[in-house]
Amino acid sequence: NAGVTQTPKFRVLKTGQSMTLLCAQDMNHEYMYWYRQDPGMGLRLIHYSVGEGTTAKGEVPDGYNVSRLKKQNFLLGLESAAPSQTSVYFCASKTGTGVSNEQFFGPGTRLTVL
């Protein structure tokens, strides 16, 4: 099992450009999350999904959109990138059944917006 994977690993954008980050998991998890990580601020939740076809806003959703058309994939979109969106983006997933609450993280995407 690959676990949680993210594409791409690195990306440089110019202000105003758009892009989509892809998260995929092969653990049949119901819940999926997108975080951003900035120095000294821990991990902040952008958007999340509790199942295929559902999405919800997290703590810092402005400037981002998401879609969960398939259970195994969770896409994060930036329609018009801004320098404030320079960050490392992590995707995570967890099961919706059983006793485990553990979130499993992907390797991250380092995004720079110039």
Next chain:
Amino acid sequence: GENVEQHPSTLSVQEGDSAVIKCTYSDSASNYFPWYKQELGKRPQLIIDIRSNVGEKKDQRIAVTLNKTAKHFSLHITETQPEDSAVYFCAASKPNYGQNFVFGPGTRLSVLP
């Protein structure tokens, strides 16, 4: 909403000594408290967790304690080793719609040889 504070922000210890990291949370409905370790350039990985119906949990050199009344929980690492050097994050979660985690800002632990 939930707010998680974490102290200290940086911690240096000599190899073999113990390290303690403390977190406080604000929402009394939170019932799950994980600790994640993140090595430089890597993804966060769960090292230990505790639920609100338990006061302490131990796994080899790592232990977590929880005081629900005071709303704080702590990570204890004994006999520290150089490979324990990393950033540690605490988090709190409650059984709401998304079972979301709210993370603390992190503690950078350096174990000096």
